[in-house]
Amino acid sequence: MSNPRSLPRTAADRHAPTDMGLRAPSPLRDLFAPLGQLLSCGGDARLDIDPATGRNAYGCSPTPTPEVASFSSCTATTISQRGYEAAERARTALMSSAMLHGLIECFDARIEAMRDDLKALLGLARSDVEVVFAASGTDAQLQALALSRALLGGEVVTLIVAADQTGTGTVHTARGQHFSDRSTNDCKVAKGAPVTGLGPVHSLALRLRDAEGRLRSPSAIDAEVLETVESLVAQGARVMLEIMDCSKLGLQAPSDRCTTEIARRWPGRVQIVVDACQMRIGRRRIARCLARGDLVLLTGSKYYAGPAFSGALLVPPRLGAQIDALTQLAPGLADYASRSDWPLRWRGLREQFSAAPNFGQWLRWEAALEEMRAYYAVPDEFRRAALRTLSDGIAKVIAASPSLTLLPPQPRPEHGGEFANPSIFGFTLTSGGAALSLAQCRAIHAALREGSPDDPPCLIGQPVGWGGPGHDAVAALRICISARHVVDAFAAQPGQAQHAIDRILGDAARIVARLETLLLPQPAPTTPAQDRHAH
Numbered sequence: 001m002s003n004p005r006s007l008p009r010t011a012a013d014r015h016a017p018t019d020m021g022l023r024a025p026s027p028l029r030d031l032f033a034p035l036g037q038l039l040s041c042g043g044d045a046r047l048d049i050d051p052a053t054g055r056n057a058y059g060c061s062p063t064p065t066p067e068v069a070s071f072s073s074c075t076a077t078t079i080s081q082r083g084y085e086a087a088e089r090a091r092t093a094l095m096s097s098a099m100l101h102g103l104i105e106c107f108d109a110r111i112e113a114m115r116d117d118l119k120a121l122l123g124l125a126r127s128d129v130e131v132v133f134a135a136s137g138t139d140a141q142l143q144a145l146a147l148s149r150a151l152l153g154g155e156v157v158t159l160i161v162a163a164d165q166t167g168t169g170t171v172h173t174a175r176g177q178h179f180s181d182r183s184t185n186d187c188k189v190a191k192g193a194p195v196t197g198l199g200p201v202h203s204l205a206l207r208l209r210d211a212e213g214r215l216r217s218p219s220a221i222d223a224e225v226l227e228t229v230e231s232l233v234a235q236g237a238r239v240m241l242e243i244m245d246c247s248k249l250g251l252q253a254p255s256d257r258c259t260t261e262i263a264r265r266w267p268g269r270v271q272i273v274v275d276a277c278q279m280r281i282g283r284r285r286i287a288r289c290l291a292r293g294d295l296v297l298l299t300g301s302k303y304y305a306g307p308a309f310s311g312a313l314l315v316p317p318r319l320g321a322q323i324d325a326l327t328q329l330a331p332g333l334a335d336y337a338s339r340s341d342w343p344l345r346w347r348g349l350r351e352q353f354s355a356a357p358n359f360g361q362w363l364r365w366e367a368a369l370e371e372m373r374a375y376y377a378v379p380d381e382f383r384r385a386a387l388r389t390l391s392d393g394i395a396k397v398i399a400a401s402p403s404l405t406l407l408p409p410q411p412r413p414e415h416g417g418e419f420a421n422p423s424i425f426g427f428t429l430t431s432g433g434a435a436l437s438l439a440q441c442r443a444i445h446a447a448l449r450e451g452s453p454d455d456p457p458c459l460i461g462q463p464v465g466w467g468g469p470g471h472d473a474v475a476a477l478r479i480c481i482s483a484r485h486v487v488d489a490f491a492a493q494p495g496q497a498q499h500a501i502d503r504i505l506g507d508a509a510r511i512v513a514r515l516e517t518l519l520l521p522q523p524a525p526t527t528p529a530q531d532r533h534a535h
Helices: 009-013 026-030 035-039 081-101 103-121 137-152 218-234 256-265 283-291 317-323 331-335 359-376 380-399 438-450 483-490 497-519 528-534
Strands: 069-071 130-134 157-161 202-206 239-244 270-275 295-299 311-315 404-406 424-431 458-467 474-480
Touching (some): 069 497, 081 103, 081 359, 103 130, 130 359, 218 239, 380 483, 474 497
Parallel strands (some): 069 458
Antiparallel strands (some): 130 311, 424 474
């Protein structure tokens, strides 16, 4: 699909209704395209579907594939049947209301209702927290930077903690740059060029690991963060501090104590942004971050296993009142956002954006919200027990493999709740006594994703560079627990939950066995002469 925002006219025209001989307005006509096509639009090139495989760059299909074992929620997950049906219901409802009351009005009303739905699911229903929607967590980072600049009053320096374990686009968004050659709104842009009115921004990156790949101590990271912020403020800088709640490998930095100290010492000079895009964060913890005045980045497409991409930015009440008065943000944000992404109460700010609906982003969030509803419908006690059992089981499966080495334990913050136990399991691979590089791990990951006649495809987290020169001499793959695993276990027949969990762990064990097979030396191809000699 060449245009991720506007669907091909030929596909839509075949399904478009007519009324008294008049063709429906083109945006409404787009709603009649195949649902899988709609779910793949309204984003950047990462959503494009390869015609040869029917999957995007992450190996995910826009339609359900229940036969594929999926442990890839740290990267992306194929939409579930539950989410797909929720998206279809939402589309049907919008079609009906839009033909009676107008598309833009009905679409705006539904997005506003989705804000309330998301807040309720996160335990924020009675608060004045605002929700800004985005096509992805990367897009939401640009929104956070634009709002931080406006709130702090001018140029900012961005300080990115755990820069070695965050999304690949962050190196660009932290500098106010385009992170792809095509924006969410299908604008051709230059990757690395400044977003108009937003960049260039001076950015500093703090790493969780040293040059050899060893994890630095939490106290050392805290000290560096505090010292760097103090130095920048002393030089007169305004700082957007992006902290990591859960990295690609499940790590948090800096500590809560350090972050709270920064918020206390430099109000109005430092804006804290919490990268919670992995969504392995409890609802109470989200509330505490917002109470501190933090902006919170999140997605519905990681832990909750909604379809990629669905991003959002939570804005605490104390900042929302200031944003009410804004009438302009960086003009270049119009390449990435639509009017409906911004709350109705921010009327002045909304006017700079197009009213054109982003159907793909909306439908992906409808699916993600359904996954969240299913997850929080599971009793707290069962969720905690299931996550603990799955966590222990996957760790044992990896530890039992002779060629896989589990990465160091993942310390979780105090009051971790259901996420007190790890849900992302990073591991290195060894072949012939040597750890595999990033390039080699990518080849292994692709082989798992493609499958073979004897082994069905399976999805695990993409490889992450772990250490060595260039930080890619050694890499880690990841097996992840998602909300969908917990829901599937709970949905089993009464008394059969343990059997369902055993099946999930069995799938993980088969993936590990497949990895062992892929690490075996492959026989050299034979020549025709050798073939004749063999016979």
